[in-house]
Amino acid sequence: MSRRSLRYALVACMxxxxxxxxxxxxxxxxxxxxxxxxxxxxxxxxxxKGGSVTVLSxxxxxxxxxxxxxxxxxxxxxxxxxxxxxxxxxxxxxxEIPDIAAAAPQISGDFKTITIKIKPNIKYSPPVNRAVTSxxxxxxxxxxxxxxxxxxxxxxxxxxxVGAPKTPTNGVKQISGITTPDPQTLVIxxxxxxxxxxxxxxxxxxxxxxxxEYASRFDAKNPSTYNQNVVFTGPYMVKNNSGxxxxxxxxxxxxSVIRNPNWDASTDFRPAYLDSWEVQEGNNDAxxxxxxxxQGQSLVQGDGAPPAQVLQQAVNSYKSQLSFSPSGGTRYIAxxxxxxxxxxxxxxxxxIASFDRNALRLTRGGAIVGPIAWGYLPPNFPGFKxxxxxxxPSQFDYLQSDTGNAQLAASYMKKAGxxxxxxxxxxxxxxIATNADPGKKTAEVAQAQFEKxxxxxxxxxxxxxxxxxxxxxxxxxxxxxxxxxxxxxxxVDGSSLLVPTFxxxxxxxxxxxxxxxxxxxxxxxxxQTAQGTPPGPKRDQAWAxxxxxxxxxxxxxxxxxxNQPIVVSKNVNDVxxxxxxxxxxxxxSLK
Amino acid sequence: MSTGAPELIQxxxxxxxxxxxxxxxxxxxxxxxxxxxxxxxxxxxxxxSVIFIVLLIFCAVFAKQIIEILGxxxxxxxxxxxxxxxxxxxxxxxxxxxxxxxxGLGRDVFARTLYGARISLAVAFVSTFFVVVIGVxxxxxxxxYRGWADTLLSRLMDVMLAFPVLLLALGLGAACSYGxxxxxxxxxxxxxxxxxxxxxxxxxxxxxxxxxxxxDYLLSLAAWxxxxxxxxxxxxxxxxxxxxxxxxxxxxLFVIVLAxxxxxxxxxxGQVLSMREKEFVEAAIAMGASDRRIxxxxxxxxxxxxxxxYTTLIIPTNILFEAALSFLGVGVQPPTASWGAMISDATDxxxxxxxxxxxxxxxxxxxxxxxxxxxxxxxxALNPKASGR
Numbered sequence: 001m002s003r004r005s006l007r008y009a010l011v012a013c014m015x016x017x018x019x020x021x022x023x024x025x026x027x028x029x030x031x032x033x034x035x036x037x038x039x040x041x042x043x044x045x046x047x048x049k050g051g052s053v054t055v056l057s058x059x060x061x062x063x064x065x066x067x068x069x070x071x072x073x074x075x076x077x078x079x080x081x082x083x084x085x086x087x088x089x090x091x092x093x094x095x096e097i098p099d100i101a102a103a104a105p106q107i108s109g110d111f112k113t114i115t116i117k118i119k120p121n122i123k124y125s126p127p128v129n130r131a132v133t134s135x136x137x138x139x140x141x142x143x144x145x146x147x148x149x150x151x152x153x154x155x156x157x158x159x160x161x162v163g164a165p166k167t168p169t170n171g172v173k174q175i176s177g178i179t180t181p182d183p184q185t186l187v188i189x190x191x192x193x194x195x196x197x198x199x200x201x202x203x204x205x206x207x208x209x210x211x212x213e214y215a216s217r218f219d220a221k222n223p224s225t226y227n228q229n230v231v232f233t234g235p236y237m238v239k240n241n242s243g244x245x246x247x248x249x250x251x252x253x254x255x256s257v258i259r260n261p262n263w264d265a266s267t268d269f270r271p272a273y274l275d276s277w278e279v280q281e282g283n284n285d286a287x288x289x290x291x292x293x294x295q296g297q298s299l300v301q302g303d304g305a306p307p308a309q310v311l312q313q314a315v316n317s318y319k320s321q322l323s324f325s326p327s328g329g330t331r332y333i334a335x336x337x338x339x340x341x342x343x344x345x346x347x348x349x350x351x352i353a354s355f356d357r358n359a360l361r362l363t364r365g366g367a368i369v370g371p372i373a374w375g376y377l378p379p380n381f382p383g384f385k386x387x388x389x390x391x392x393p394s395q396f397d398y399l400q401s402d403t404g405n406a407q408l409a410a411s412y413m414k415k416a417g418x419x420x421x422x423x424x425x426x427x428x429x430x431x432i433a434t435n436a437d438p439g440k441k442t443a444e445v446a447q448a449q450f451e452k453x454x455x456x457x458x459x460x461x462x463x464x465x466x467x468x469x470x471x472x473x474x475x476x477x478x479x480x481x482x483x484x485x486x487x488x489x490x491x492v493d494g495s496s497l498l499v500p501t502f503x504x505x506x507x508x509x510x511x512x513x514x515x516x517x518x519x520x521x522x523x524x525x526x527x528q529t530a531q532g533t534p535p536g537p538k539r540d541q542a543w544a545x546x547x548x549x550x551x552x553x554x555x556x557x558x559x560x561x562x563n564q565p566i567v568v569s570k571n572v573n574d575v576x577x578x579x580x581x582x583x584x585x586x587x588x589s590l591k
Numbered sequence: 592m593s594t595g596a597p598e599l600i601q602x603x604x605x606x607x608x609x610x611x612x613x614x615x616x617x618x619x620x621x622x623x624x625x626x627x628x629x630x631x632x633x634x635x636x637x638x639x640s641v642i643f644i645v646l647l648i649f650c651a652v653f654a655k656q657i658i659e660i661l662g663x664x665x666x667x668x669x670x671x672x673x674x675x676x677x678x679x680x681x682x683x684x685x686x687x688x689x690x691x692x693x694x695g696l697g698r699d700v701f702a703r704t705l706y707g708a709r710i711s712l713a714v715a716f717v718s719t720f721f722v723v724v725i726g727v728x729x730x731x732x733x734x735x736y737r738g739w740a741d742t743l744l745s746r747l748m749d750v751m752l753a754f755p756v757l758l759l760a761l762g763l764g765a766a767c768s769y770g771x772x773x774x775x776x777x778x779x780x781x782x783x784x785x786x787x788x789x790x791x792x793x794x795x796x797x798x799x800x801x802x803x804x805x806x807d808y809l810l811s812l813a814a815w816x817x818x819x820x821x822x823x824x825x826x827x828x829x830x831x832x833x834x835x836x837x838x839x840x841x842x843x844l845f846v847i848v849l850a851x852x853x854x855x856x857x858x859x860x861g862q863v864l865s866m867r868e869k870e871f872v873e874a875a876i877a878m879g880a881s882d883r884r885i886x887x888x889x890x891x892x893x894x895x896x897x898x899x900x901y902t903t904l905i906i907p908t909n910i911l912f913e914a915a916l917s918f919l920g921v922g923v924q925p926p927t928a929s930w931g932a933m934i935s936d937a938t939d940x941x942x943x944x945x946x947x948x949x950x951x952x953x954x955x956x957x958x959x960x961x962x963x964x965x966x967x968x969x970x971x972a973l974n975p976k977a978s979g980r
Contacts, residue, residue: 287939308695309940312677359671362678363696403671435920437939441695444925448669448696459924 044090047273047573047589055279055585056289057302060252064238065227066208067140067149072488073303075580077255077279078205080270081234085116085137085207086199089269090587093326093578094380094492096203097269100132100233102184105202111193111534116186116202123262125237127244128211132233133183136209143172143215144206148224152511153490156500157201160194172219196535200493203579209233214244235263235272235586255279257585273589286310286437290567294318298590299569300583306565307438308365314567315368324563325576328381329488329497330373331364332556333446334472334515336480341425341455346416348554353398354409355449360559363441369565373558374399376487376497377547383494386544396551409453422454429480432471435461439484446483446557457481473512485515485556488581494543495531502550503527516555523549630972637968640961647958651708658702662688666706667926670697680944692946694936703928704951710929711958714840714913715906718847722909723902725848726855727894731886733856734863745860748853756850760916763842785822789815839924843916847909855901862897866890896973903966907959914955930955 061078062071069078079087086096098104102117122132141158144151147168158164162177177189190198211231218226229244231237237260239248248256258276265272279302283289290306293299294314306314314322335342335351342348357372374392377383392399397408410421418424429450433443440461447457462471464484472482490496500506504519526549530542564581568574571591577584621629631637650657658665673681673693682692691700733744793815797807866872867890875885916922917931925932930951937948 285939307939308678309943312675312679313943315677356671359669362671362674364678366675366677368677440925444696445669447926448667461920461925 044575044587045573045589046271047591049273049589050275051298051590052274052276052278053298053300053569053572053588053590055277055300055302055583056283056293056304057279057281058284058286058289058304060281061255061279063227064230064246064249065149065224066205066230067144067151067210067224068227069205070152072580072582075205076302076577076582076585077257078208079234079577079580080272080585081232081236081238081257081260082205082208083122083233083268084205085202087203088577088579090575090577090584096200096492099269100137100207100209101202105199107195107199111195112190114188114190114195114199116188118184118186119267120184121264122233122267123264124209124211125232125260125262126240127242128214128231129262130211132209134180134186135183136211137186137207138175138178138180139172139212139215140208140210141178141206142175143210143219143224145169145175146172146219146224148172148219148222149226150223151206153201153204153500154206156506157204157490157495158198158206160190160192160198162189162191172216192532193534194531196533196539197493197495197531199535200491200496203491232260233263234260235265235268235270236260236277253281255281270586271589272586274585277585277588284436290314293567293569294321297569297571300572300574300588301567302582305438306567308363310567311365311368311565314565318567318570321567321570321572321574323566323574323576324369325566325578325581326370326378326380327486327488327562327564327581328378328492328578329486329561330376330378330558331442331486331560331562332373332376332558333360334482334485334556335554336482336515336517337553337555338475338517339478339480341416341423341429342480344416345554346412347423349398350409350412350416351450351453352554352557353401353405353412354453355557355559356402356404356445357557357559358402359445359449360442360557363445364438364560364562365565370560370562372402373561375547375551375558376501377494377543378497378561381489381494381497382492382540383543383547386541387547392551393548398554399551404449406452413453418454420454424454426456428456428458430478431457431459431481431483432467432477432479433459433461434464434467434484436464439464443483446481450481469511472515474510475507475512475517476509482515487513489579494540494546495527498543498546498550499527499531502546502553502555518550518553518555520549520553523553627972631968634968634971636964637972640964640968643957643961644965647708647961648712650705651712654702654705654709657705658699661690661701663690663702664688664699666698666702666928668698673697680940680947682944682946691950692944694933694947695940695944698926700933700947700950703933704930704954706928707930707933707951708954708958710840710917710923710927711910711913711955714843714847715910715962718844718851718909718913719902719906721844721848722851722905723855723898726852727859727891727898729852730856730859731863731890731894734860735867735882735886735890737864737867741860744856748856748860751849751853752857754850756846757915757919759849760842760846760921761919763846763921782822782825785818786826787822789819789822792818839922839927843913843922846916847912850912851905851909855898855905858897858901859894862894863890866893900966900970900973903962903969907962907966910955910959910962 057073059073061069061074063069063074066078066082069075083099085099085101087099088095089097100118100122102119106115107113118132118134118137120131124130124132143149144154145165145168147170150168155166159166161175163175164177165173179187181187188198210226214231215226218224218229228246230246231244236257238246239256239258240246256276256278259272263272283302283304286304287307287310289304290301290310293301335348337343337348361367361369361372371379371390374396375387377387379390394400398412413421413423431447434440443461447459450457467482467484471477471479472485487497487501500513502514502516502518502523504524506514507517507519523546526542526546530539530546533539533542566574566576566583568583573589573591575584575587576582664670673687673689674697675681678695680693680695681689683690684692689699689701691704694700694703729744733741793812794808797811802808872885872889875889880889913922914929914931914934917929918935920935922931923929933951934948937944941948
């Protein structure tokens with residue numbers, strides 16, 4: 001053998017060794033720990049004050065500006081640096097407790113007026129420094145209706161306020177239905193008896209106060225530059241300079257969070273044990289990030305979730321560092337009900353009947369991540385029991401089998417006009433999937449399931465944000481299947497799960513979340529009825545009726561009501577925020 | 592005529608008895624192929640590599656039949672039976688006929704490794720073919736004509752060589768993910784391009800030949816009408832549709848060819864520059880041979896040996912390039928099996944599912960090694976200055 005050949009062989013061996021070494025860098029040294037209690041959303045461990053942790057995330061928050069914030073990771077940061085009118089304690093994630101508000105609101109008998117008292121001694125961080133007033137909450141809501149502060153849900157959840165614009169305004173305009181008789185009182189008048197929905201939505205960032213005299217100069221620009229100059233009311237704040245510019249936020253790289261010097265612990269249910277914390281972004285490999293957290297010190301999970309194989313390791317060897325937070329939503333495969341072939345309800349039912357939904361759930365970790373879904377209200381959510389609970393009602397024969405029923409699927413295809421029992425069209429269905437695991441695996445399983453029924457897919461993998469911004473969120477892109485969608489609660493009420501996703505008038509040209517493009521007059525009517533029902537058992541039943549009507553339309557293949565797995569390092573007392581499905585930073589402490 | 596090297600002489604008759612004198616018998620020299628074959632036969636490593644490659648091609652072509660005979664599932668067949676309750680893959684198990692284990696979707700790794708060979712070999716051979724055709728053509732033209740043609744083509748090669756090819760591949764892979772893919776040309780634009788290229792070609796070809804007769808230019812124009820007329824039709828009818836660079840294999844082939852041709856073009860250009868000064872070229876010019884005849888009938892045959900050698904060395908490079916692109920997610924689209932994509936999927940789970948990376952990884956290493964060794968052996972065998980071993 002010539003010298004050159006020997007060289008090649010050596011190089012080849014080095015390549016193999018290098019690739020093995022790189023992959024093995026993430027391998028775990030199993031260290032079995034026996035169960036001292038880690039965290040969970042119900043137990044709230046106390047720890048020592050002080051210390052710092054690092055949050056490992058793949059991406060950045062969407063916005064720091066509470067008027068624009070609408071992303072779970074944005075919430076994980078946002079609800080520890082800001083305070084909304086109401087929020088949830090980790091002890092009970094279904095009941096709102098007052099945060100900026102002093103007490104539960106007074107709701108008039110006709111459900112058209114909401115009166116809220118504001119706590120008097122909550123202060124902004126530097127450079128504003130003064131106490132929060134009701135006028136600040138008024139301004140916060142009003143600015144969210146302007147084109148300069150694009151808010152995804154203002155019109156949907158707060159559009160019933162008297163005088164609320166129906167389309168984004170040019171600049172911030174006053175809303176006549178919001179009044180502030182004194183600095184501690186906020187009165188909201190509604191054009192419909194929808195106080196139940198509006199009150200439930202007051203946990204959302206839109207109600208985080210914004211000082212008008214400070215923010216108006218930023219909001220005058222389009223888009224508003226308040227995002228880079230936010231002031232804070234929570235126990236923590238992002239580092240800023242004397243002018244208010246956020247110096248601690250390097251978009252795409254890191255966020256440095258320190259204590260808010262003006263925070264008064266006596267006004268807040270958050271204990272804020274840590275002195276500081278930092279978000280490190282760019283941790284795109286979820287498996288590597290999760291393993292680092294499990295094996296490291298003072299690390300907590302950000303926007304990623306441990307993939308199945310790491311989850312297995314965590315269950316077997318790091319049980320005390322693993323907890324689950326109910327995501328409060330459903331993952332499903334959306335079928336475009338406006339375009340062929342899925343504009344035929346029998347074809348949709350055939351697809352649902354044929355799907356092995358257990359195989360889909362296995363891509364996310366199996367039974368441990370949650371039960372197989374059949375509808376769109378998850379367990380423990382108002383309306384879930386009324387809908388029928390964990391098992392699909394018997395009228396939905398196409399949802400009875402978790403592993404698929406080929407015969408039933410064939411019979412639905414025959415009803416749809418395909419005598420062979422399989423789809424015989426020649427066109428390829430545009431299917432847009434995410435290119436990151438576990439969604440990528442889910443999409444590949446879905447692809448195989450569709451092909452079993454004779455469909456041919458034009459399968460494309462794109463980044464998750466592109467999936468939403470260019471395809472599935474844009475009705476005109478003519479997608480046929482979106483296999484990686486899921487919708488999770490905005491607040492604890494059926495309207496937050498069923499209105500943006502299956503209500504006809506919710507369909508918008510961009511940033512659309514009614515991915516199946518469902519516009520069924522019967523469903524729309526039931527939604528309007530439910531929205532007008534006062535809070536209580538009747539409202540829960542009304543939303544259950546919407547859930548059942550949507551399920552009857554078979555617009556999607558629901559496959560899991562998942563519980564988000566959350567991992568933290570061994571020296572961290574974990575407390576979860578079930579609203580953002582992540583560690584509640586203002587409750588974390590070191591052991 | 593013998594050069595005196597012992598292996599070049601074949602014995603044609605019996606020995607001479609001592610004391611006798613006979614007129615020398617006719618001596619037949621070995622042909623280049625015989626020399627080549629003799630050297631290759633003696634190189635056991637190269638022979639083994641050739642056998643491996645032949646086996647690999649056989650397995651790739653008959654992959655379907657092989658898995659049927661062995662009772663293995665097809666490569667895209669998913670099954671939850673081979674996953675545990677967490678959805679984790681299962682290891683090699685002869686009783687269930689999962690010889691190489693399964694992946695995270697329950698697909699058989701043995702079948703996917705076999706089918707992955709198809710992608711690797713197809714990409715390697717097809718892309719290498721185009722790289723060689725384009726590179727040799729450009730290299731010969733640049734080296735033969737010299738002057739401004741050489742300057743233009745050499746600068747083009749320099750630009751392509753300076754291009755960050757991996758970034759281009761990633762960018763194209765991302766940009767061409769949507770819908771049909773990247774639009775290379777709408778048919779109406781393509782028509783414009785054909786007309787322009789046809790007109791330029793009609794003018795330049797006679798110029799290359801240093802022709803001064805108007806008749807030559809007219810004949811050239813008539814010949815190039817083959818290109819110009821369809822272009823006019825597409826242009827004037829504003830034809831719908833177009834050429835698209837769709838994601839997956841087309842993007843991979845496009846990037847490999849785009850990145851690969853300058854290397855061989857440069858080498859060939861250098862060879863042609865020196866060969867052009869040789870007497871046989873001068874003699875051909877003196878006898879009135881056309882440039883095209885000289886380039887392709889006199890010079891090109893003398894380039895066969897280096898072309899063969901560089902081709903066998905380019906093939907493993909292209910195999911690795913395809914694997915790298917698939918690893919980065921811009922190669923073949925799922926569920927098509929590709930070694931690079933399999934290795935990429937396996938990196939996250941290597942510590943719990945070692946088999947998923949190991950088998951396609953070993954296959955890739957052995958394939959690249961085999962081609963490299965064959966290229967090395969070819970180089971030694973075709974080298975006329977090599978002495979016997």
